[in-house]
Amino acid sequence: MRLRTVLCIIAVIVFSVLSTVLLFWGHYVAGGVSVALLLLSAAVCYKEYFRNLKKLVFMLDAFEANDFMVRLQETGGKPDRLFIKLLNRIKQKLDTEKAGIREQEMFYGKMLENVTSGVLAADEYGAVMFSNPVATALFGKEVINLKQLDNIRQGLCADFLSIGKDDSAKISFFNESREVVLRVMESETVITSSHSGRSETVRIFTFNDIEHEMEVRETESWDRLIRVLTHEIMNNLSPISSISETLYALLSRPGKHDKEISDGLHTINATSKGLMSFVEAYRKVTRIPEPVKKICNVTELIERDISLVSHEFSSAGITCSFVTEDRGILIHADEDMISQVIVNLLRNAVQSFDMEKPPAEKRISVRCRMDKSENVIIEVADNGRPIPPESVEQIFVPFFTTKKKGTGIGLSLARQIMLRHNGSIRLVRSDASSTVFALVFG
Numbered sequence: 159m160r161l162r163t164v165l166c167i168i169a170v171i172v173f174s175v176l177s178t179v180l181l182f183w184g185h186y187v188a189g190g191v192s193v194a195l196l197l198l199s200a201a202v203c204y205k206e207y208f209r210n211l212k213k214l215v216f217m218l219d220a221f222e223a224n225d226f227m228v229r230l231q232e233t234g235g236k237p238d239r240l241f242i243k244l245l246n247r248i249k250q251k252l253d254t255e256k257a258g259i260r261e262q263e264m265f266y267g268k269m270l271e272n273v274t275s276g277v278l279a280a281d282e283y284g285a286v287m288f289s290n291p292v293a294t295a296l297f298g299k300e301v302i303n304l305k306q307l308d309n310i311r312q313g314l315c316a317d318f319l320s321i322g323k324d325d326s327a328k329i330s331f332f333n334e335s336r337e338v339v340l341r342v343m344e345s346e347t348v349i350t351s352s353h354s355g356r357s358e359t360v361r362i363f364t365f366n367d368i369e370h371e372m373e374v375r376e377t378e379s380w381d382r383l384i385r386v387l388t389h390e391i392m393n394n395l396s397p398i399s400s401i402s403e404t405l406y407a408l409l410s411r412p413g414k415h416d417k418e419i420s421d422g423l424h425t426i427n428a429t430s431k432g433l434m435s436f437v438e439a440y441r442k443v444t445r446i447p448e449p450v451k452k453i454c455n456v457t458e459l460i461e462r463d464i465s466l467v468s469h470e471f472s473s474a475g476i477t478c479s480f481v482t483e484d485r486g487i488l489i490h491a492d493e494d495m496i497s498q499v500i501v502n503l504l505r506n507a508v509q510s511f512d513m514e515k516p517p518a519e520k521r522i523s524v525r526c527r528m529d530k531s532e533n534v535i536i537e538v539a540d541n542g543r544p545i546p547p548e549s550v551e552q553i554f555v556p557f558f559t560t561k562k563k564g565t566g567i568g569l570s571l572a573r574q575i576m577l578r579h580n581g582s583i584r585l586v587r588s589d590a591s592s593t594v595f596a597l598v599f600g
């Protein structure tokens with residue numbers, strides 16, 4: 159503290175006492191002079207106080223404005239320099255702490271941007287405070303407020319908000335290319351605003367796309383099951399077929415034989431051959447060769463597949479159209495395998511018109527496009543008989559079919575082929591207006 163400031167304080171104290179004594183004993187002239195000197199001393203003290211206060215306020219303003227460049231000049235007398243040096247040291251310490259906090263924020267921000275999980279943080283009003291690129295990619299757009307989720311699927315916002323603290327839920331919706339199935343976990347934290355000092359609750363949602371994982375596990379389970387079934391069935395059918403053929407050959411020679419036994423053995427033989435053919439067909443589901451990939455032009459591939467099924471379109475009175483955003487779209491795939499998938503979808507679409515009251519105008523449309531993530535999407539749509547709602551979840555399961563003469567391996571085989579191409583096949587919709595399947599190549 160400066161000497162002048164100390165003297166001013168002492169003068170204020172002395173003149174305060176002196177003014178009180180003089181006025182008390184009736185020495186009003188001397189008392190008035192003493193009061194004047196008291197006011198003068200107080201003014202000097204206030205000026206000294208205000209000058210130092212201005213320095214302190216200036217430094218605090220710099221703190222609030224995050225101004226790291228401000229530094230007071232250490233001038234004046236020794237007490238002034240000491241005071242200014244103290245303020246500069248305080249500011250330097252705060253600057254160091256703030257810089258460390260900022261580096262930590264950048265570090266954690268980079269971590270959140272590069273994690274494979276989607277992360278979304280929202281305040282109590284639903285305003286999104288943070289959203290990483292994975293979340294944006296899954297939703298197909300940047301979410302500013304949780305209410306925007308209802309634009310993706312009605313009720314999606316409510317599904318997120320209904321998740322309890324430290325709880326999880328499975329939530330699904332369709333984006334522009336496929337169905338997304340998320341495992342969502344929610345946690346809460348309380349933060350205090352550095353400006354208003356108000357505390358608020360922040361809800362943090364972390365989620366992962368488990369749809370592909372579910373597909374892989376489902377396929378692996380069915381693969382193991384079918385391998386066991388084919389092994390056991392073939393072990394039992396092979397001797398039955400061999401013995402029945404031998405007996406049938408003996409009984410077919412000239413001589414006495416029992417007709418009923420012959421008919422029965424003939425039935426056993428025919429049945430065993432039918433079962434062996436049945437099992438052999440399902441063996442295809444578990445013995446898909448590795449694709450031999452090369453660069454393919456999608457437009458040429460689809461046009462060739464449509465021409466393969468064109469006679470079926472003509473005989474059924476169906477109009478088939480093909481639209482593409484770009485005739486130069488390419489994929490890295492096994493042409494024969496992908497053609498098998500596309501032709502199967504086209505034939506399924508033809509068979510969807512096998513109904514009592516088909517539409518007056520039977521239409522099948524094929525569309526090729528690219529989404530925002532540069533995935534190639536091939537959509538096959540028809541306005542035939544929709545898939546029953548109770549069957550939607552089972553259509554990709556081996557053996558399952560809604561057709562009278564279907565084998566139930568077409569869509570299951572298509573899914574496995576697409577998985578081997580790091581892609582997927584989706585039922586986008588199926589209602590009275592249309593049924594749409596989509597092939598997605600990532």
